[in-house]
Structure formats: structure tokens, C-alpha cells
Amino acid sequence: MKKQLISCFLFLLGAAVFGQQQMMNPAFAKGGDKAGRDALGLCCTSQASLGNNPSVMNFFSDLRNKFGDVTFTKTDGYARVQGSAYYVKEFKKATIYDKGEEVAEFYVRYDAFNDDLEVKRNKYSVTKESLIRDKDVSCVVDGREYKYMSFKDDNDEMVEGYVVSIYEGNTYAVYERLRKTYKDGKYAKTSHGTDFPPRFSDKTEYYVSVSNDEPVYAKLNKKKVLDFFDGSSKKELAKYIKKKGIGFKDAEDLVSVFRKADIMGNTIAVASN
Numbered sequence: 543m544k545k546q547l548i549s550c551f552l553f554l555l556g557a558a559v560f561g562q563q564q565m566m567n568p569a570f571a572k573g574g575d576k577a578g579r580d581a582l583g584l585c586c587t588s589q590a591s592l593g594n595n596p597s598v599m600n601f602f603s604d605l606r607n608k609f610g611d612v613t614f615t616k617t618d619g620y621a622r623v624q625g626s627a628y629y630v631k632e633f634k635k636a637t638i639y640d641k642g643e644e645v646a647e648f649y650v651r652y653d654a655f656n657d658d659l660e661v662k663r664n665k666y667s668v669t670k671e672s673l674i675r676d677k678d679v680s681c682v683v684d685g686r687e688y689k690y691m692s693f694k695d696d697n698d699e700m701v702e703g704y705v706v707s708i709y710e711g712n713t714y715a716v717y718e719r720l721r722k723t724y725k726d727g728k729y730a731k732t733s734h735g736t737d738f739p740p741r742f743s744d745k746t747e748y749y750v751s752v753s754n755d756e757p758v759y760a761k762l763n764k765k766k767v768l769d770f771f772d773g774s775s776k777k778e779l780a781k782y783i784k785k786k787g788i789g790f791k792d793a794e795d796l797v798s799v800f801r802k803a804d805i806m807g808n809t810i811a812v813a814s815n
Contacts, residue, residue: 625742627655627722633662636683638673648673650683655722655742657703659688675702693717693749693757705749705757709797711804714750716797717757721745748796762790767799779803 620627628651636650649662650673659673659681673681681688687707695701705717727740749757750770760767764783767790768776782788782802788795 622740623724623742624739625722627653627742629654629720629722629744630684633660633665634683635665636681639680639682641678650681652683652688652704652720654720655724657721659704689717691717691757694759696747696759696761698759700756708793709800711801712807713753713804714800715754715757716760716793716800717749717751718793719747719749721747746793748793750800760796762792762796764788764790767796771803775803775806778806 630651633649633651636648637644638646638648649665649667651660652658653660661671661673662669663671673679675690677690677692679690688704689707690702691705692700692702693705703719705719707715708718709716721744722742723745725741725743727738748760748762750760751757752770760770764780768780768783771779779799779802783799786798788798790796
């Protein structure tokens with residue numbers, strides 16, 4: 543009888559502990575991992591990918607050779623570089639969409655050097671994966687929508703990568719691309735000089751889509767922005783830029799011009815790029 547009571551007590555204790563875990567950790571609760579089995583195909587690797595930026599493979603290969611460690615990971619590499627590969631280091635709760643339909647909630651952060659959306663299936667996970675790179679799959683985190691798209695870069699070449707939608711109008715859409723570039727370190731040439739460690743630097747690019755065409759690079763420059771337009775519409779927008787004192791210092795300056803162009807509607811003549 544005593545043994546039965548002890549067994550019953552241990553069972554109830556175990557159930558109570560598990561119940562507390564359910565309350566503390568949403569991943570234990572039914573439906574806690576909202577993605578479930580249906581969204582398992584949205585993550586393409588068991589470790590965050592190193593393959594979307596062509597320079598990344600060379601970067602890590604050089605570091606592995608330098609430190610002579612074949613087990614060298616991306617985290618190891620980033621730790622040896624001044625600055626951060628991330629604009630936001632923390633994993634934030636994000637909603638994943640497939641063809642516009644909500645399919646999952648993950649915890650996500652954007653690796654701006656590798657152009658990679660790193661994923662944790664819940665906030666307690668220690669495993670990092672990568673969101674599949676697919677033009678039908680988008681991610682909304684902190685109110686910003688990341689889309690994987692084809693676009694024409696500043697070298698006039700078609701490339702693919704993540705952009706963030708910052709304006710969508712009837713004719714025009716404006717996208718922001720936050721990047722991190724790597725600069726190698728330099729040793730001082732003399733004992734009186736200063737060493738410069740390897741570092742990450744910020745880089746922001748903007749792209750404009752006209753009538754749902756693939757976005758093209760848009761430099762924050764009055765002449766370059768006006769090149770998107772022709773004829774009388776170009777002259778009218780030039781007057782608008784002058785009147786408003788737009789200096790093309792940030793994204794809002796760029797958006798304001800294309801918002802005005804959308805308001806002008808059918809009077810716009812779009813230049814051929």
C-alpha cells in the first residue's frame with residue numbers, strides 16, 4: 543500500500559512539473575509551435591546557411607585557413623570581426639507567408655552580410671536554420687516585410703536577394719536592401735601606425751519597381767531619380783522636389799517623390815531604363 547502511495551505521488555508530481563513546463567514554455571503546449579508539420583519545408587538547412595553571398599564562402603575559407611580550424615563556424619568567424627553582421631541581433635517573432643497565405647510563426651533575424659533569414663522554430667530553440675529562399679515565401683518581422691526577389695543591382699546585373707518593401711503604390715513600389723560589407727584588416731606599416739581590425743560596415747540600397755516590373759537600383763540622387771520619368775511629368779516632379787526642398791538624404795525623400803508620381807496618376811510618362 544505504501545509503495546502504491548509513493549508511486550501515485552511521484553506520478554502526480556511528474557504531471558504537475560510537466561504542467562508547469564507547459565505554462566512556462568509555449569513550445570510544450572499543444573499548437574505552441576504554430577508551424578507544425580505543414581511548415582517543416584520552409585527551412586532549408588539544419589545550420590544557418592553560408593551560401594547566398596558569393597563572397598561569404600571565400601570569407602570563411604580564409605578565416606578557417608588563418609586559424610587552422612576545420613570546425614570553424616559562422617559564429618566563430620563573426621566573433622572575430624569588428625561590428626556585427628546583423629542590424630538586430632535578437633531573434634524576433636515573425637509571421638511567414640507562402641503565396642500571401644499565413645503558414646507559420648517563427649523567431650527570425652536577418653544576417654545582412656550573408657543575406658540570410660536565420661530561423662528558430664520557437665524562442666527556446668538552440669538550433670538555427672535558414673528560411674527557404676523562394677519568391678513565394680515572405681517574412682514579416684517588426685512590421686517589415688522581407689521578400690526574396692530578382693532585381694537589377696548598381697552594376698546593372700540581375701541578381702536575387704532579400705529586400706524590404708517600404709512603399710507600394712498603384713504604379714510604383716520602393717524597396718530597401720540593408721547590407722553589411724566586409725573590410726579586411728590591415729596591420730600598421732610602422733611601429734607608430736595603427737592596426738585596423740577586420741570589420742563590418744553598413745550599406746543601404748534602394749530599388750524601384752514600375753508597373754510590377756522587376757525592381758531596378760535607385761541611387762539617392764535627384765538626377766538619377768528623375769531618370770525614371772519622361773517629358774512634362776519629369777519637369778513637374780523636378781519642381782516638386784525643389785519646392786519641398788528634397789535632398790535625397792534618406793528613404794522618405796525617395797518615397798515622397800514616387801508617392802507624388804502615383805498621385806499624378808495617368809499624367810506620368812515612365813522612362814525606359
